[in-house]
Amino acid sequence: MNEGPTPTTGGHTSATHRHHQHARAAIVDAAASMMYRRGVAATSIGDISHATEARDLDLHFRDKTELVRAVIDRELAVQLDGHDGADSIDSWDGLDAWLSRVVNAQQTVDGPFACPLATLATELRHSPEYRPALDAAFRTWEGHLAAGLRRIQECGELDSDADPDRLAASLLAAVQGGYLLASVHGRIEVMRDVLDDAVAALRRYQV
Numbered sequence: 001m002n003e004g005p006t007p008t009t010g011g012h013t014s015a016t017h018r019h020h021q022h023a024r025a026a027i028v029d030a031a032a033s034m035m036y037r038r039g040v041a042a043t044s045i046g047d048i049s050h051a052t053e054a055r056d057l058d059l060h061f062r063d064k065t066e067l068v069r070a071v072i073d074r075e076l077a078v079q080l081d082g083h084d085g086a087d088s089i090d091s092w093d094g095l096d097a098w099l100s101r102v103v104n105a106q107q108t109v110d111g112p113f114a115c116p117l118a119t120l121a122t123e124l125r126h127s128p129e130y131r132p133a134l135d136a137a138f139r140t141w142e143g144h145l146a147a148g149l150r151r152i153q154e155c156g157e158l159d160s161d162a163d164p165d166r167l168a169a170s171l172l173a174a175v176q177g178g179y180l181l182a183s184v185h186g187r188i189e190v191m192r193d194v195l196d197d198a199v200a201a202l203r204r205y206q207v
Helices: 010-038 045-052 064-081 092-104 116-124 131-154 164-185 188-205
Strands: none
Touching: 010 045, 010 064, 010 116, 045 064, 064 116, 064 131, 092 131, 092 164, 092 188, 116 131, 116 164, 131 164, 164 188
């Protein structure tokens, strides 16, 4: 008797993979939130496991070091894929729009807030197991800003003698300073003023 084709396990495997990814993302999100509020040192694997009700956390991360690196990657992704949107910078208007999104993202119930990625860097900058990941994260962020400035340059709106990489580093430094001062003073206007001045300095190279 013809029993038809043998069922495959592809669908089950795909569903299992999606469940694994969803569970892993939930753990990283919870860890990021706790580490931002408490600090990395004061956040234990047990705290995260309890908060997420994840009894199999070791199936997703070998140890806390691997989890912290995942949190670093997560915070970078939030900056690049969320309100940051530096990939949309291709003109001076695009740069202004990006800056507006960065500032407007501070208008939340718990804002103004410090940059989560910078908060991690401040605590972990002397830790050899994390410093390379943090350095790579900030270099990636700088690279996205430099690419945007390079697009402005290719359109003929930025002086050809200007160095997009150097300007991107200066702009990111202004963003970080704005985050810090706004969170300390509790006023979003501080960040807006810092970034307005940063763009004014960049516009010296406007063609």
